[in-house]
Amino acid sequence: MQHQAVKDFLSNSDEHPIIDVRSPAEFEKGHIPGAHNIPLFSNDERAQIGKTYKHQGKDLAVKEGLKIVGPRMAAMVDQIENINPGKDLRIYCWRGGMRSSSVAWLFETSGYRCTLLEGGYKSYRGLMSSIFEELDIILIGGETGSGKTEVLQELKKLGEQTIDLEDLANHKGSAFGSVGMPEQPSNEHFQNLVIEEFLKLDPKTRIFVEDESANIGKVFLPEELWLKMKGSPVIQLSIDLEARVNRLVKDYGNNDKEELKSCILKIERKLGGQNVKAAIEHLGSGDLVSVARLLLYYYDKSYRFQLERKKSRIISRIESEEGHPKTLAVNIINKMGSEVLHGSN
Template structure:
């Protein structure tokens, strides 16, 4: 059995299977992308063992744990065999008994086992320290409906390194964004997925992101990354309001009316009672463009206030439309 540091673990994780021995609940809260959950204990068993450890001591906890996992030993081996690799990477929460126990069993059977020193906790510490370093971030900014995500996707097709934060968060970043995507990941998983994306990049080249709030839906960004984004150069995309309305109606207009009305109610205080009632009336009548125009008024005002605070970071204002989106994407890729 080899105990390895997080740097070496990450270098190997895309080549060899990673086994996460934590409980299903721990795994669901956040895990390394691609890791396979092979828990020694289920959620209830983990709680029982933890209680015994605290109240009766380590030795009794170990005996109780062995009684629980004994019948599952063959299952662990067969699951490991099904992965098709003799070399396996294993971790638990802090590099303790759970990973060591499974490592002992699998190594006894003939696997080449590499255990993460410090466990998943060391991975999370690595995540935070990773974003404490200088990174060549470039930010695409623009009002709601400015096709920023489409622009980034076009840039990616042409070789740019981009991080689609809204895509990773499964949320479009507004009161209406939750209806467009599947269930959001936990903040912890969202952050792990962001790190995974960054680890695939060359840090010598620019990395492009969309300007975002610290919280996207219910998922929180990584604090040091968010701070870096606030200080990074911004390219302000300016799209005519008529086209932005067209984009929004096309993207959101087909959603069920009750969901659109609920989302409008959610921002009622910010819209004002009169505007909220007008917008809802337009939605009920199928007048989506008129409703979007009212709602856009609020978002444009809020965006303007936020952008003013970051005005010193704006290096260029770029007019864009559906016709020249590809040209803008090409020009941004070549920005120094």
């Protein structure tokens, strides 16, 4: 078996399956995207072996582990045969120690070629300390309903590098962000997904990202990325109110009214009792345009406050009455030109 540093380990992950041999609970909390979980121990078994190691020493813990794993070795080989018709595997545990080495021995005995991740999953998480440092990130900002996500999608179609953080988070970033979305990943796994997407891109070429808060719903951006974004240049979209109202009605109008009502109540203190009462009445009568207007009153005021803090970083303002995403994307590229913005932040 051979060992590889994290970037080399990940470089061939599309060709060779990645096997995570940690416990199901560890895997659920966060894992390398695309990895298959073939746990050496169950959650309870791992806890018990840990206690034995702590109180009775390594030798007894190893023997206890062998007693547990021995009867299931054939089943583990069956699992890997169902996952991988080829013979090359990439394997990791938490620190790149006994668990991954033991599983690699088993699979190599069964005819597979195994590569282990140096430093294990811990080294993968350590990528966050360096991956964002040299990137040219350009933020797309704008008031709620400006269609920033759609603009990112159009920029990608036009050949630009983009990262859709809200898509990775399964959340649209506001009090209404969970409406119509799947359950959010764990915070740790969200950050893994973010790392995975950035690793796919050319670090020497500009990357467009939506201007986000430190958190998107219940998950938080990697701190290193958030610090990078706080110093990155901003392209400010300025879209007429009517176009933004219509986009909100289109995006949210077909969702369950009770779910929308619960979201309105989340911002009751900031929106104000009278406005909340009016919004709920409009929602009940099906007047979604009036609901959207009331909500934008709150969100626009909040956004103007945030905008004041970053006005020195705004490198371009793009105004539009209709806010067509493709037109906005073309205008952004025309204004930016084809030059990578090295040193712009």
